[in-house]
Amino acid sequence: MKKFKFFFFLCFCWLNSISAQNKFIFQNKKQSDKINFKLINNLMVIPVEVNGVELSFILDTGVSKPIIFNFLNVSDTLKIKNTETIYIRGLGDGEAIEALRSRNNIFKIGDAIKLRQDLYAVYGLDINFGPRLGIPIHGIIGLDLFKDFIVEINYAAKYLELHDPNTYKYRRCKNCEAFRLEFYNDKPYLNAHVKLREKKIPIKLLIDSGGSDSLWLFEDDSLGINSGDRFFNDFLGHGLSGSVYGKRGKVASFYLKSFELKKANVAYPDSTSIVFAKKIKDRNGSIAGNILKRFNVIMDYPNSLITLRKNSNFRERFSYNKSGIEIAHNGVRFVKEYEPAKYRTLGNEESSLNRNGVSVVLNRRYKMTLKPAYAIVELREGSPAHRAGLEKGDVILSVNGKSTHQLTLQQIMVMFYGNTGKLIKLKVERGNKVLGCSFKLESLL
Structure with missing residues (x-):
């Protein structure tokens, strides 16, 4: 009997160890951590360590598994193993793209670590979003982080806090609004309202922190969701499957319960770019970074909640690119840059002396950088x-x-x-x- 109990105890510990390796866990006693991020074009860029290599990832609620843009020599630099080739697709009018699926990678974000993380490495320079943001972007991460923690996002101060769901306690907040999250294919949705031509319409939206726009709506005449006659055709963004085009306009108001955003930007993507996105039952579009950044957010996947509180960005004017x-x-x-003027004391060189017997000579040189x-x-x-x-x-x-x-x-x-x-x-x-x-x-x- 004692041997059986001992064997059971060992198995229980081993199973707990395996379970811990399949999720992010903290390496500190306080079971929380604060991580600064860069807010670039309304997107959060966070530091992520993959197999010991420090990289920069977009924090994207719209992705299920981490994606790495394979402009690195992934096999050597990241020591990726256990790979298989698959095909994935995202927004855009292109075809599915080839990706290398890898298992059992070590991911570290602040004091949080996961020892058995799947990732997808995708090929092609067109897939890399870094050039369009102006800083190196190595990948995207979403679900795997949000499902293991309660994540507080302070868009105003540009940091997020990760919390263990078992120890996290909500603070009372009179000026907050909480929404029940719905999940489809592991992606979060909330219910909101939009006013178009004096009609207030209920809508279900994907929460997409990896999108830099404000609001995307899928046109549906039966619901009264369409651009009307005040719009212009434009480039809307670049997805995994190519460029996305559509119409740009304004909504009279966008409502998140008591919060009202007047004359918010809206885009209506071409149907060819969102064929797969529209297959989600009752989905009417997406809420993205240019609206999310106007709130400090608590993302609580374990309890299917999102909490919003207005921040200093709330009244920022909605604008758009007027250049085309x-x-x-x-x-x-190569750029020709002039070096600063040099001041030196002359010896026997011909010069005009000042009262201290020192001549100041402007040595204007340039360099190519x-x-x-x-x-x-x-x-x-x-x-x-x-x-x-x-x-x-x-x-x-x-x-x-x-x-x-x-x-x-x-x-x-x-x-x-x-x-x-x-x-x-x-x-x-x-x-x-x-x-x-x-x-x-x-x-x-």
């Missing part, structure tokens, strides 16, 4: 930039007299979201030619 161009980091280019190149990757037909003669592939050298090598991608893009009528002067490189052009930002809504 999208740019991305596209390799590097490699700097990021920013190229036009999308161009809306009929837009101000298009009418000014710009073309896809043009490399932008300066904006309003400021050299682009002194700016980040985000700083350049912000200029295109400015007030209607703002003058934009660009200098671009096309082949071996340097061209100048100018246009004014136009409102199409």
Whole structure:
């Protein structure tokens, strides 16, 4: 009997160990951790260590398994083993993409670690979102982190806190709104309302922290969900299966219970880009980063809850790109940079002496350095930039007299979201030619 009990005890411990390896666990006693993130184009970028290699991942509630963009030599650098080839697909009008599925990888996020993590490595430079954000992005992670913790996201201060669900205690919050989460294919949905042409319509939305837009709606005339006559056609984003195009407009109001966002941006993606997304029963669209960032959020997958509280971003004006161009980091280019003036004491060299017998000589030298190149990757037909003669592939050298090598991608893009009528002067490189052009930002809504 004693041997049987001892054997049972060993088996129980072994099963608990296996269970722990299949989920994220904390390596500290407080069973929580705080992690800073970068907010780039409304997307959260967090540090993730994969098999001992430090990487940057987008935190995306819309993905089930971690995806790594395979521009690394994954076999050597990340020591990926136990692989098999599969095909996955996401938003976009392209085909399913080839991916390498790998098991038993070690993931570490702050003080949280998981010892047996599946991941998918996808191929092709077009899959890498880094150039469109202007910083290195190595992958995407979502469900595996959210299902094991209660995650507090402070968009205003740019940090998140991970908590053990067994020890977490909610604080009373009079100014919060809580929503019941529904899950389909391991992805979270909530119910909200939108006002279109004076009609308030109930909608079910995917919570998509990996989308930089505000609100996406799937057109459905039977429900009164359509763009009406106030919209323009535009590039909406880049998904795993290619580019997504559609219509852009405004809604009269978007409601999350008592929270009302007036004149929020909305996009209506082309049906060809969302064929698989529309198969989810009763789904009407997505709520993405440009709305989520206006709240501090508690994501509680274990109890199927999301809690929202307005933050300092709540009243930020909804704007959109009025230029008609999208740019991305596209390799590097040589830039001539002048070094600072040098001051030195002369010996027997010919000079004009000052009262201290020291001559100041301006030694103006320059050096050639490699700097990021920013190229036009999308161009809306009929837009101000298009009418000014710009073309896809043009490399932008300066904006309003400021050299682009002194700016980040985000700083350049912000200029295109400015007030209607703002003058934009660009200098671009096309082949071996340097061209100048100018246009004014136009409102199409």
